[in-house]
Amino acid sequence: MDGSKLLFMLSCGIAMVNHTHAQSIQLLDFDETTPITVANLHEDTTVQTSLAIVRCVDTTPAVIPDCTCNLAYSNGPFDVWRLNNDKDFKAYFIGTAQATSTIDYDTQRTHLIIARCASPTESFTASVTIEVDILPNQQPVISNYPSATSQLFEGNIINPLGTTIYTVTANDPEGDALRYIMTQSPENNWLTIGAYDGVIRTAVDTRVITSDYIICTVTVSDGHDNIVNNFIVAARFQNLNTRPYISNLPSNITVTEVQTSGFVLETLTYGDDTPPTNHTALEPDCSVNPVSECYKIIYESETRQLKLKTITTGQLDFKTTSKYLITCVLSDGYLSSEGDVLTMYGYKCTDQSTEESCSDDDAFFAALIALTSLTLLVVLWHVYCRGKKAAQQPPLTHVYPSHKGSKIPTMRGYI
Numbered sequence: 001m002d003g004s005k006l007l008f009m010l011s012c013g014i015a016m017v018n019h020t021h022a023q024s025i026q027l028l029d030f031d032e033t034t035p036i037t038v039a040n041l042h043e044d045t046t047v048q049t050s051l052a053i054v055r056c057v058d059t060t061p062a063v064i065p066d067c068t069c070n071l072a073y074s075n076g077p078f079d080v081w082r083l084n085n086d087k088d089f090k091a092y093f094i095g096t097a098q099a100t101s102t103i104d105y106d107t108q109r110t111h112l113i114i115a116r117c118a119s120p121t122e123s124f125t126a127s128v129t130i131e132v133d134i135l136p137n138q139q140p141v142i143s144n145y146p147s148a149t150s151q152l153f154e155g156n157i158i159n160p161l162g163t164t165i166y167t168v169t170a171n172d173p174e175g176d177a178l179r180y181i182m183t184q185s186p187e188n189n190w191l192t193i194g195a196y197d198g199v200i201r202t203a204v205d206t207r208v209i210t211s212d213y214i215i216c217t218v219t220v221s222d223g224h225d226n227i228v229n230n231f232i233v234a235a236r237f238q239n240l241n242t243r244p245y246i247s248n249l250p251s252n253i254t255v256t257e258v259q260t261s262g263f264v265l266e267t268l269t270y271g272d273d274t275p276p277t278n279h280t281a282l283e284p285d286c287s288v289n290p291v292s293e294c295y296k297i298i299y300e301s302e303t304r305q306l307k308l309k310t311i312t313t314g315q316l317d318f319k320t321t322s323k324y325l326i327t328c329v330l331s332d333g334y335l336s337s338e339g340d341v342l343t344m345y346g347y348k349c350t351d352q353s354t355e356e357s358c359s360d361d362d363a364f365f366a367a368l369i370a371l372t373s374l375t376l377l378v379v380l381w382h383v384y385c386r387g388k389k390a391a392q393q394p395p396l397t398h399v400y401p402s403h404k405g406s407k408i409p410t411m412r413g414y415i
Contacts, residue, residue, distance in 0.1 A: 037128065041093055042135045043105045044174050044224070048095040052130050053088045054080060056117040069117040072127055076111035077101050091115060091130050105136035138173040139226035146233055155240035156276050159206035165191060166233045168198035168218050176222035185215045191235065193218065200233060207241040207276045207334040244272040244282055244330040249340035257318045257346050261310035265297070266342050268304045270330050280333040289325040297326060306342060318346035 039051040056067035069089035071080040077099030082089045091113050096102060103111070111132040118125040146166065153159065170178055182193040182200065191214055192203040200216060213236055219229040247269045255263070268284060283301065288294035296316065298309040306326060308315060324344040330337040 036131050038131045038133060039091070040133050040135055041103065042137070042174065043103050044137055044176070045093060045103070046096045048098075049093040051078070051091045051093060051113070051132060053090050054115045054117065054128060055088050067117055067119050069115050071113065072116035073112065073114040076103060076108070076132070078111065078113045078132065080113065080115045089115070089117070093132075103134055105134045109134050137176070137222065137224040137226055140170045140172045140176075140178055140220045140222050140228050142168060142170045142220060142228055142231055144169045145231075152236045152238065153206065155206050155209055155237040156274055157206070157239075158277055159202060161202060161205060163202040163206070165200040165202065165235050166216075168193070168200065168220070168231065168233070170198060170220045170228065172222050174222070176224060179221050179223065181219045181221070183217045185217075186211050190214060191216060200235070205334060206237065209237055210240060210243070210335065212237055212240065240274075241276045241332070241335055242272075242274045243335045244270065244332050244337050246270040246284065246328055246330055246337055246340040249328060249342055252343045252345065254345045254347075255316070257316040259308055259316065261308055261315065263308045265306040265308065265326070265344060268299075268306065268328065270304075270337075272330075272332050276332055276334055280331070282330055282332065284328040284330050286326060286328040289327070290321060293321055293324060297324070299328070316346060322346065 037052055041049065041051065054069045056069055069080055069082075071078070077094050077096075078091060079094050080089055080091050093103070111134070113130040113132060114127050115130065116125060116127045144167075153163075153165070168180060170180075172178055177196070178198075179195055180193050180198045181195070182191075184191055188209075188211070190202065190204050190209050190211075191200055193200050193216070198218075198220070200218075213234055216233040216235060217229070218231040218233065219227055220231070221227045248266065249268070251266065253265060255265070270282060270284065272279070272282060284299060284304075286297075286299045286306065288297050296309055297306060299306055306328075322345065324346075326342040326344060328337075328340045328342070330340070
């Protein structure tokens, strides 16, 4: 086939790396400075994708103007073929379903394909190199941001569960499915975000919320380790509901174990400064610890009093139980009071016949302790003063006539 010409044309240009009988091959529009064709492939591509056309033509008039191209080399899931009803050969990414290896931007960013083409009689051959550059997956983009002012809501009105606070709108360059995750401060889970729609909603009735600001931090992920984080939405609430209160608790009291049934331990004073819409009537709910002693104490709604209950067996036994914790909770249907505890201490009487005798014993022992303490203090002071006085006196001496009036110190003591 002397004089025949074999033409290789690519969609991005015409290129030839090596050939046989080069003097017999004519290359059209070939740029000698760019012998390699470059194609781009996104790392998320999963289906069979055409990368470049390898067009081969034998121009010799005496033969059929046709040639064949095949894959000579590839370091990835690529091949060269001609599909049915397609007049051109093409370089393909074969798709993940058929591939034994994958494409990953972080693992390998460039692949090479060498396609070898030949004339029908194999008289002329040539090869073309295609460089495949892998494009990385791009992170999502959040398209809307809150305005300079925070999102403002009324707290102490009827805002049902699921009230929309804000919608985070994000897009992904590759069209990947996005997932939204949110943290909030304070961490009370008052708000929630739709995992797939980015809508921040109330997770509770707003009359439960006790913070003026809820700072929401949103993260958007495309499932390919690409995330957009630290997107801040500040939800502000005004005119908040407040907790009801018991104004004279917490408190401590001390009683004797001979107190009789009906003895008033405490009269509760309570209220609510911001009663919410459709609030429930205030009624303390009181409990006793230890639970086994709860039958001895009762709350009387009519008088708002905590009392010793009328029982048939023994009333209080501080030898067995020395302390009672009476906790009362007041709720408006949304918020409850906190820390309202009456702590009752007691002591055992030596004479339990009457309350008066126990009180007399108490007074007697209290006076005895006070008197004993005072007596001990006086005695200690007297000893101290005598010791200080003796320390200031000179040594004692005796005069013996045989020594002619000389003074001989014989001892030192204290008077």
